[in-house]
Amino acid sequence: MAVVTSATEVRGKRWWREVGWRYPVAAVAIVYAAFPIVYILSASLSDRGTLTGSNRLFAEVSTSQYEQLLATMFPTWVANTLFIGGVTAVGVVLMGGAAAYAFSRFRFAGRRQWLTGLLLVQMFPQMLAFVAIFLLLLSLRDVVPVLGLNSQVGLIAVYLGGALGTNTFLMYGFFNSVPKELDEAAKIDGAGHARVFFTIILRLAAPILAVVGLLSFVATFSDYIIAGIVLQSQDRLTVAVGLYQFISGQFDARWGIFAAGAVISAIPVLLLFLFLQRYIVGGLTSGSVKG
Known part of the structure; x- marks a missing residue:
C-alpha cells in the first residue's frame, strides 16, 4: 500500500x-x-x-x-470604417501579393537591394511621417481633390502605402514555399504570368492572404492618429475618431455612449477573426523558415 x-x-x-x-x-x-x-x-x-x-x-x-448612440452619426462612422477597412484590406492583399510574386519568381537587377530597402523603410517610426502626410494631402487637395485632405480615398492611399513593405515580406516568404514547378507546368500549357498569379498562386496562398487582409483590416479599423489627421468632416469620420469626440471634453465626457460604441465596434472584427481563424496559424507560420 x-x-x-x-x-x-x-x-x-x-x-x-x-x-x-x-x-x-x-x-x-x-x-x-x-x-x-x-x-x-x-x-x-x-x-x-x-x-x-x-x-x-x-x-x-x-x-x-445604445439608443442614444444610434441617434448620433455612429452608423455613418461604422459604414465609413467598413468601407475604408474593406477596400484597404483588398488593396493590400492585391498590391502586396503582386510585389511578393515579383520578388519571389522574377530575377532582376537590384532585387535584393529593393527588398532590403522595403525592410529599412518599415523600421522608421510611423509618427515621423505624420507631418509629411498632412502637407502632402494638403497640397494634393488643390490639384487632385479626391486624393487630398478630408478624402476617404486619400486615407486609403496612405494606408496602402504604409502597409506595403511589411505585407510584401510576409507574402514573399510564403510564395517561396510554393513549388516553382507549378508555374512551369502552367506556362507549358500556355498560361501567362497574370494567369499563374491569379489562378494558382493566390489560391495556394489563401492562408497568408487571409492573415494579411485581417491584420490590415484590424489596423485600419482601430487607427485614430492618421484618420484624425486626414478626415475632418463629421460625415466622413471613422469609428475611432468619432467615438473619441464623446470623451474629449473635460467636463462632459459621455463614457456610457463611448462604451456602447466600443462594444458594437468590436463585433465586425470579432466576426472576421472567427471566420478566418482556420487560416491564421498556417498563414503566420508557413514560409517562415524557407525563403
Missing part, C-alpha cells in the same frame, strides 16, 4: 510539474484578458452614462446608451 501511494504521489507531482501548473496560469490570463471586456460591457448597459460608481458589474441593465 505504501508503495502504491508513493507511486501515485510521484505521478501526481510529475503531472503538476509538467502539465498541471498551466491550468492556473491559463485561468489568470483569461481573467486578466476578459475583465476589461466585461467591465466595458457592464458600463455600456448602465443607465448612469458615466464610469463613476460603476464598480458593481451589471448592477443595472439598460439599453439607453
Whole structure:
C-alpha cells in the first residue's frame, strides 16, 4: 500500500510539474484578458452614462446608451470604417501579393537591394511621417481633390502605402514555399504570368492572404492618429475618431455612449477573426523558415 501511494504521489507531482501548473496560469490570463471586456460591457448597459460608481458589474441593465448612440452619426462612422477597412484590406492583399510574386519568381537587377530597402523603410517610426502626410494631402487637395485632405480615398492611399513593405515580406516568404514547378507546368500549357498569379498562386496562398487582409483590416479599423489627421468632416469620420469626440471634453465626457460604441465596434472584427481563424496559424507560420 505504501508503495502504491508513493507511486501515485510521484505521478501526481510529475503531472503538476509538467502539465498541471498551466491550468492556473491559463485561468489568470483569461481573467486578466476578459475583465476589461466585461467591465466595458457592464458600463455600456448602465443607465448612469458615466464610469463613476460603476464598480458593481451589471448592477443595472439598460439599453439607453445604445439608443442614444444610434441617434448620433455612429452608423455613418461604422459604414465609413467598413468601407475604408474593406477596400484597404483588398488593396493590400492585391498590391502586396503582386510585389511578393515579383520578388519571389522574377530575377532582376537590384532585387535584393529593393527588398532590403522595403525592410529599412518599415523600421522608421510611423509618427515621423505624420507631418509629411498632412502637407502632402494638403497640397494634393488643390490639384487632385479626391486624393487630398478630408478624402476617404486619400486615407486609403496612405494606408496602402504604409502597409506595403511589411505585407510584401510576409507574402514573399510564403510564395517561396510554393513549388516553382507549378508555374512551369502552367506556362507549358500556355498560361501567362497574370494567369499563374491569379489562378494558382493566390489560391495556394489563401492562408497568408487571409492573415494579411485581417491584420490590415484590424489596423485600419482601430487607427485614430492618421484618420484624425486626414478626415475632418463629421460625415466622413471613422469609428475611432468619432467615438473619441464623446470623451474629449473635460467636463462632459459621455463614457456610457463611448462604451456602447466600443462594444458594437468590436463585433465586425470579432466576426472576421472567427471566420478566418482556420487560416491564421498556417498563414503566420508557413514560409517562415524557407525563403
